[in-house]
Amino acid sequence: MTVSEQDLRHLRRAVDLAAEAAAAGDGAFGSVLVDADGVERFADRNREQSTGDPTRHPEFEIARWAAVHLTPAERAIATVYTSGEHCPMCAAAHAWVGLGRIVFAASSAQISDWRAEWGAPVPPVAVLPITAVAPGITVDGPVDAFGAEVRGLLAGPSADA
Incomplete structure (x- = not known):
């Protein structure tokens, strides 16, 4: 795994968006789409609770935005930075629209383990790595x-991080 200083800057932005989501009462997830020149093209945060729509994941919103605003060639060389590894729904959307590389702060396995420690409900879909859903994605x-920061955000203010 090679993560550059530029990658860390964009990942920092994604984690900051996750903090914004948590502060708004949504799940602590944030994501950023960056083009091949390193320019942020779109960013969003989780909005499940505030909208009542459980599909309002930032990675899914990025896929929707990219499908409309970027050419297939631009999508293929873009990078998505996200606070947590894509769920199966988001990994599939990412692959279907032909987005490129993904860089994530915390893995789905880590998040699943943390949630189990906290006694959180089991999610309605299988916890899978991105490459199990979309094997061609870097x-x-x-x-x-x-x-530690992502773990703390996901734990919330009343849980021990």
Whole structure:
């Protein structure tokens, strides 16, 4: 896994968006789409609770936006930075629209283990790595520098991080 200083800057932005989501009462997830020149093209945060729509994941919103605003060639060389590894729904959307590399702070396995420690409900879909859903995607993560912070955000203010 090779994560550059530029990758860390964009991942920092994704984690900051996760903090924004948590502060708004949504799940602590944030994501950023960056083009081949390193320019942020789209960013979003989780909006499940605030909208009542359980599909309002930032990675899914990125896929929707990219399908409309980027050419297939631009999508293929773009990178998505995200606080947590894509769920199966988001990994599939990413692959279907032809987005490129993914860099994530915390893996789905880590997040699943943390949630089990906290006694959180089991999610309604299987916890799978991105490459199990979309085997052709280049993936870098988890990035340990953000692990404790993401864990704390997901734990919320009343849980022990």
